[in-house]
Amino acid sequence: MKTLYKVPGAVTDCPTTYCPGCPHGVAHRIIGELLDEMQLTRKTVIVWPVGCSVFGYYFIDTDAVEAAHGRACAMATGIKRTHPESFVITYQGDGDLASIGIAETIHAAARGERICVIYVNNGNYGMTGGQMAPTTLLGQVTTTSPYGREAHANGFPLKVPEMLAVIDGPVYIARASLDSPKHIIQAKKFIKKAFKVQVNDLGFSLVELISSCPTNWKMTPEESLERIRKQVLPVFPIGELKVDEGVA
Amino acid sequence: METRVIVNEERCKSCNLCVEVCPKKVLRISDRLNPKGYRPVELFDNEACISCGFCYLICPDAAIVEVRRPVKAKA
Amino acid sequence: MSEKVLMKGAEAIAESAIRAGCMAFFGYPITPQNETPEYFSRRMPQVGRVFLQAESEVAAINMVYGAACTGTRVITTSSSPGISLMQEGFSYIANSNVPCVVVNVMRGGPGLGDIAPAQADYNQATKGGGHGDYHSIVIAPHTVQEAADLMFKAFGLADKYRIMVVMLMDGLMGQMMEPVEFREWVDVKNNKIPVWATAGQGKRARRNIITSLEILAEGLEKMDIALQEKYTEIKSSEVCCEEYMMDDAEYAITAFGTVARISKTVVDLARERGIKAGLIRPVTVWPFPEMVFKKRAEQVRFFFDVEMNEGQMLLDVRLSVNGKKPVYYYGRLGGIVPSAEEMLDELEKLVGGKK
Numbered sequence: 001m002k003t004l005y006k007v008p009g010a011v012t013d014c015p016t017t018y019c020p021g022c023p024h025g026v027a028h029r030i031i032g033e034l035l036d037e038m039q040l041t042r043k044t045v046i047v048w049p050v051g052c053s054v055f056g057y058y059f060i061d062t063d064a065v066e067a068a069h070g071r072a073c074a075m076a077t078g079i080k081r082t083h084p085e086s087f088v089i090t091y092q093g094d095g096d097l098a099s100i101g102i103a104e105t106i107h108a109a110a111r112g113e114r115i116c117v118i119y120v121n122n123g124n125y126g127m128t129g130g131q132m133a134p135t136t137l138l139g140q141v142t143t144t145s146p147y148g149r150e151a152h153a154n155g156f157p158l159k160v161p162e163m164l165a166v167i168d169g170p171v172y173i174a175r176a177s178l179d180s181p182k183h184i185i186q187a188k189k190f191i192k193k194a195f196k197v198q199v200n201d202l203g204f205s206l207v208e209l210i211s212s213c214p215t216n217w218k219m220t221p222e223e224s225l226e227r228i229r230k231q232v233l234p235v236f237p238i239g240e241l242k243v244d245e246g247v248a
Numbered sequence: 249m250e251t252r253v254i255v256n257e258e259r260c261k262s263c264n265l266c267v268e269v270c271p272k273k274v275l276r277i278s279d280r281l282n283p284k285g286y287r288p289v290e291l292f293d294n295e296a297c298i299s300c301g302f303c304y305l306i307c308p309d310a311a312i313v314e315v316r317r318p319v320k321a322k323a
Numbered sequence: 324m325s326e327k328v329l330m331k332g333a334e335a336i337a338e339s340a341i342r343a344g345c346m347a348f349f350g351y352p353i354t355p356q357n358e359t360p361e362y363f364s365r366r367m368p369q370v371g372r373v374f375l376q377a378e379s380e381v382a383a384i385n386m387v388y389g390a391a392c393t394g395t396r397v398i399t400t401s402s403s404p405g406i407s408l409m410q411e412g413f414s415y416i417a418n419s420n421v422p423c424v425v426v427n428v429m430r431g432g433p434g435l436g437d438i439a440p441a442q443a444d445y446n447q448a449t450k451g452g453g454h455g456d457y458h459s460i461v462i463a464p465h466t467v468q469e470a471a472d473l474m475f476k477a478f479g480l481a482d483k484y485r486i487m488v489v490m491l492m493d494g495l496m497g498q499m500m501e502p503v504e505f506r507e508w509v510d511v512k513n514n515k516i517p518v519w520a521t522a523g524q525g526k527r528a529r530r531n532i533i534t535s536l537e538i539l540a541e542g543l544e545k546m547d548i549a550l551q552e553k554y555t556e557i558k559s560s561e562v563c564c565e566e567y568m569m570d571d572a573e574y575a576i577t578a579f580g581t582v583a584r585i586s587k588t589v590v591d592l593a594r595e596r597g598i599k600a601g602l603i604r605p606v607t608v609w610p611f612p613e614m615v616f617k618k619r620a621e622q623v624r625f626f627f628d629v630e631m632n633e634g635q636m637l638l639d640v641r642l643s644v645n646g647k648k649p650v651y652y653y654g655r656l657g658g659i660v661p662s663a664e665e666m667l668d669e670l671e672k673l674v675g676g677k678k
Contacts, residue, residue: 078389
């Protein structure tokens, strides 16, 4: 038998704490695969966020630190600046990165910090019980937008990659989706490019991963992926938004 | 023939995503219970499996541990 | 020791930090301490080290936190409102057991306050300041030379206990020019990443995880108790206190930092007038030199606590004296530095009333 796909060694044996059907685990596995394939696992420090993936360090087998809510990019800056030989990743959700941590994110990007940001967007605060996030779609019902997000009161969904793509600091900015095998393969391709940006010391990279939250969306896992395709991707279209010279 | 899809039943959370994306519909939720109380997925038709790997790719829990295909015997 | 140079306090602490092996500075501009980051910004690139101006104090302290997790000697400097913003990071740093040095050049508050010298962040610094049961080691120099010396000690203590060390200063100390003699450079050529640090697993057998999170109460209690045990050890080993003219003193002035400096003049003036005054000057305000006060309570008629705040250290003095002798207080607020004359007047009034 020839092995076509195999869970990488960088993914630990510890079962995840995520709800059934939550795509966080897919994002973890992609990162683990790439760290092993690119022989980065032992050089890597992952800065984990506050949110559902707060225990991420149990699931990916690298040196790890746990940041305060939103501060991952600042912490990663401190690690990378003092240890440029390390491979530094932040793993952040949309509440963490796009709300409380937006300043740290934008400035790390603007400075061109040599870090990779994996930004998982499921349109709500999952761990705290499904409150409205900056990425919540218009009309979407959450526990703090019980009548649906309404632009006049709550503004519009924040598109972080589009924002970052117009500043000079970042080298590679992309958005992928975890809704289907095809898009998951594409997500891995994008993240690989992002990782190479840091390996080649080119600068800042960020890949947003459109994800789901079956529990708080009150859907089955299949329905939640279907919602990504029908409702989320039209607002958050996938693709590469900034690819500077030298990105391979 | 050896199995094309290796499942770690203890990690499975019965989310059904692999069953859903399987193009050949060779996976199903079993009626066993794992230690966490989930009914793990199983490959029930190895012959019809094409080792496409969709189940591995969509699995959020690394429960689809490995996907393989038989190596053709060399003449 | 090297030769003496005339230097501002704000620059001397930066130079001393660099000589003490500080590899990285992260900070955000705020008056009255900008000369310090400006000095770092000139010097750090010259010696191949990191200077980074952050987008906020919140980011700065989290950059410090990240660098501290790699076991790198790292510093930030700020002033009261900026230090308030950093409290979140301080709390995380405490429960992560990572070393760093923070300088607070205190200014008048609360709120935006003013930019004049003050000591009103004593409670914030010595009682933790952020959330949770924690302490930082807090040191309070009273001369430029002492600040330079204590900077070496600060990095040493930070590494020894894997703890944050705060240096409490004020704008007066920062602006003051004094001759200063720096210690020998710490050799950083062979710096090694400590075994507990997170800079990539490398050849280590096990990976490292640094977190302040423990979701199970029983586990978190264990972490909290371990912290308290560390604090107990620090309290028993690292208390530092200067006593000036205390051998035959009948009245003990007590003060820290800038006020302690003025107090030495007050002691001299008082003695010229026949008042046997002395000074107890806590160098570490946490851990607080409780035993010194306890001991001197047997000797002196009263304690006279002077601060540039509403009487914050006063509470620690009273707890240490434990009712044995009266503890009087005099202070100025809002960034006013008390003069030796007014302090002497107050002391004379108290002595007159007690004679």
